[in-house]
Amino acid sequence: xxxxxxxxxxxxxxxxxxxxxxxxxxxxxxxxxxxxxxxxxxxxxxxxxxxxxxxxxxxxxxxxxxxxxxxxxxxxxxxxxxxxxxxxxxxxxxxxxxxxxxxxxxxxxxxxxxxxxxxxxxxxxxxxxxxxxxxxxxxxxxxxxxxxxxxxxxxxxxxxxxxxxxxxxxxxxxxxxxxxxxxxxxxxxxxxxxxxxxxxxxxxxxxxxxxxxxxxxxxxxxxxxxxxxxxxxxxxxxxxxxxxxxxxxxxxx
Amino acid sequence: xxxxxxxxxxxxxxxxxxxxxxxxxxxxxxxxxxxxxxxxxxxxxxxxxxxxxxxxxxxxxxxxxxxxxxxxxxxxxxxxxxxxxxxxxxxxxxxxxxxxxxxxxxxxxxxxxxxxxxxxxxxxxxxxxxxxxxxxxxxxxxxxxxxxxxxxxxxxxxxxxxxxxxxxxxxxxxxxxxxxxxxxxxxxxxxxxxxxxxxxxxxxxxxxxxxxxxxxxxxxx
Amino acid sequence: xxxxxxxxxxxxxxxxxxxxxxxxxxxxxxxxxxxxxxxxxxxxxxxxxxxxxxxxx
Numbered sequence: 001x002x003x004x005x006x007x008x009x010x011x012x013x014x015x016x017x018x019x020x021x022x023x024x025x026x027x028x029x030x031x032x033x034x035x036x037x038x039x040x041x042x043x044x045x046x047x048x049x050x051x052x053x054x055x056x057x058x059x060x061x062x063x064x065x066x067x068x069x070x071x072x073x074x075x076x077x078x079x080x081x082x083x084x085x086x087x088x089x090x091x092x093x094x095x096x097x098x099x100x101x102x103x104x105x106x107x108x109x110x111x112x113x114x115x116x117x118x119x120x121x122x123x124x125x126x127x128x129x130x131x132x133x134x135x136x137x138x139x140x141x142x143x144x145x146x147x148x149x150x151x152x153x154x155x156x157x158x159x160x161x162x163x164x165x166x167x168x169x170x171x172x173x174x175x176x177x178x179x180x181x182x183x184x185x186x187x188x189x190x191x192x193x194x195x196x197x198x199x200x201x202x203x204x205x206x207x208x209x210x211x212x213x214x215x216x217x218x219x220x221x222x223x224x225x226x227x228x229x230x231x232x233x234x235x236x237x238x239x240x241x242x243x244x245x246x247x248x249x250x251x252x253x
Numbered sequence: 254x255x256x257x258x259x260x261x262x263x264x265x266x267x268x269x270x271x272x273x274x275x276x277x278x279x280x281x282x283x284x285x286x287x288x289x290x291x292x293x294x295x296x297x298x299x300x301x302x303x304x305x306x307x308x309x310x311x312x313x314x315x316x317x318x319x320x321x322x323x324x325x326x327x328x329x330x331x332x333x334x335x336x337x338x339x340x341x342x343x344x345x346x347x348x349x350x351x352x353x354x355x356x357x358x359x360x361x362x363x364x365x366x367x368x369x370x371x372x373x374x375x376x377x378x379x380x381x382x383x384x385x386x387x388x389x390x391x392x393x394x395x396x397x398x399x400x401x402x403x404x405x406x407x408x409x410x411x412x413x414x415x416x417x418x419x420x421x422x423x424x425x426x427x428x429x430x431x432x433x434x435x436x437x438x439x440x441x442x443x444x445x446x447x448x449x450x451x452x453x454x455x456x457x458x459x460x461x462x463x464x465x466x467x468x469x470x471x472x473x474x
Numbered sequence: 475x476x477x478x479x480x481x482x483x484x485x486x487x488x489x490x491x492x493x494x495x496x497x498x499x500x501x502x503x504x505x506x507x508x509x510x511x512x513x514x515x516x517x518x519x520x521x522x523x524x525x526x527x528x529x530x531x
Contacts, residue, residue: 055478059487066491085467102498109494113487120480137421144418151408160471161404165418168400168464172422175453179425182446186432215495222502229509236516243521 008083012090014228021221028218035211042204050198059117060197061204065212066110067131070138073103073216077145078170081163091224093159094231096166097149098223102216104142110135130184134177141169256341257349264353267326274319278358279365282315286369297374304373305383305434308366312387313394313423317416319358320398323350324406324469337473347465348458351392351399359391383434386447390430392454396461397422403468425453 011017043061050057077096084092114132115125126132148165152158197205268275289307290300300307327333336346366387367380375383401419405411432446477484 049478054480056480056483058477058484062487062491105494105498109491112490116483116487120483137424140417140421144421147414147417148404148408151405151410151414154407157407157471157474160474161468164464164468164471165404168422171460172425175425176421179428179449182432182449183428219498219502222506226502226505226509229506229513233509233512233516236513236521240516240519240521 008089014091014094017091018225018228021225025218025221025225028214028221032211032215032218035207035214039204039208039211042207047201047204048198050201053121056117056120057201059113060201061208063110063113063117064205065209066106066113067135068209069212069216070103070107070110070135072213073099073106074138074141074166074170074173076220077103077166081166084159084163085167091228093163094224094227095220096163097159098227099220100142100145100149102219102223104139104146106212106216107135107139107142111139128184128187130177130181133180133184137176137180138173141173144169256339257345260336260341260346260349261353261356264350265357268353268357274322275357275361278315278319279361281318282311282362282365283369285311285314286372289373301374301376304370304375305379305431307373308369308375308383309387309390309427309430311369312362312366312391313420313427315362316358316391316394316398317412317419319354320395320402320419321405321412321415323354323399323402325402325411328406328472333469334473337469343466343469344462347399347403347469348396348462351396351458351461351465354399355392355395359395360388363387363391379434382447386430386433386450389447389454390426390450393426393457394423396454396457397426399465400461400468403465403472406469406472426450429453 011020039061043058047058047061049055077099080089080092080096080099083089084096111132114135118127118132119125145162145165149158149162152161286307289311293299293303324333327336337343339346341349363384367375367384370380370383398415398419400422401415404418405415408414429446429450433444433450
């Protein structure tokens with residue numbers, strides 16, 4: 001924990017963050033690319049077809065990482081929101097704002113790939129099983145976050161209000177999952193659609209999951225850098241306008 | 254305690270005087286329920302099976318209509334500023350307003366539901382439990398809805414945004430509200446679903462005002 | 475390689491993920507370049523980053 005504290009303290013200064021992230025980003029991106037290439041090789045050439053599902057099990061190697069990311073990114077947003085509201089960490093809002101659209105994208109991909117995985121397995125493009133339903137609701141939570149932020153002009157207020165919403169969401173998420181699973185057992189008492197993963201598929205799945213996670217960190221770092229630059233531009237533009245107004249006022253005297 | 258009850262009474266009076274708002278919510282409830290058979294067909298057996306679900310969903314939508322007003326009217330005329338700096342902690346202000354909303358909107362909607370159930374051929378045996386689940390579940394609707402109202406106080410397109418934010422929060426109440434009805438339409442007494450529904454409402458009553466007050470404080474900065 | 479009767483589902487899934495990731499990366503890079511360009515333009519126009527001592531926020 002002390003390590004985490006000093007790390008977040010060191011990164012609290014935006015300039016410092018820009019320095020560090022600029023140096024780290026190429027390495028993280030390269031690592032992500034390498035892991036994903038290796039993972040894809042494993043997924044297609046080094047893992048077997050499923051005896052029940054056939055080749056379509058290979059969709060699992062991208063569906064599961066997307067679903068994992070959709071949850072991990074929301075957790076990251078929640079932690080960032082906590083950091084903003086409780087510790088007033090200067091980069092907390094940048095982190096949350098940068099993560100949201102990426103999280104929404106991976107959530108959508110989880111739903112999309114889940115749907116395509118489901119059609120050959122269950123016969124329909126959409127099934128109201130507990131997992132897909134929970135991911136769909138998570139998607140709504142992401143949309144709510146982005147919609148709220150977009151609707152507010154005051155950036156500082158938008159940051160904090162979005163943070164409150166993120167924390168409300170993360171608090172109610174376990175309850176939603178619990179209620180969706182309850183609901184699912186009521187209506188589909190027969191089979192559990194989630195099967196355990198065969199050992200021969202675990203390693204490719206792990207590599208892909210780690211690769212996707214590293215990919216996300218690369219994207220998140222880049223998005224945070226962009227956001228920091230965006231805020232500098234905005235502040236400087238405000239300075240420029242203020243300067244012009246002052247000159248105009250002086251000239252008018 | 255007296256400032257709390259004074260605030261509740263004041264909000265109730267305001268809501269009743271502005272009678273159009275409650276009436277509109279009830280009217281919306283009626284119209285949405287009436288649209289269902291028009292859209293789904295008049296097969297009474299089908300309607301009877303899905304009646305509880307239709308009633309709950311229509312109730313949630315109708316409640317959304319009136320949620321925006323919880324803080325808005327006071328915010329607009331400056332009364333909310335006075336309440337925020339007054340004796341009562343902002344959490345209790347939010348709780349009082351949520352309670353007033355439940356008393357003036359949640360309960361009327363819950364009481365109207367069984368009457369609308371006639372339109373949907375709702376099984377008569379289900380009436381008592383339907384009323385009970387709605388009375389127990391609607392506090393969550395008011396207290397969680399207040400969070401959305403506080404968050405969207407200054408937002409553009411506040412009404413739609415409120416719905417987008419708040420409807421996912423209602424999902425556990427919806428699921429357990431309907432489970433509780435169907436659980437007792439068959440054999441067995443009050444199911445675990447009813448207890449969970451109660452727990453969710455109680456949690457909303459305690460935690461909702463905390464989140465709403467946090468949002469209101471940010472709005473005042 | 476024969477990917478069975480449902481090969482299309484596999485390809486479309488992978489293509490969608492690849493496409494979305496590529497689009498995100500492209501947007502991130504383009505956005506970064508745009509912000510850096512804006513920043514340079516402002517700096518060369520003489521706008522300073524820190525607010526002046528007269529205290530206009």
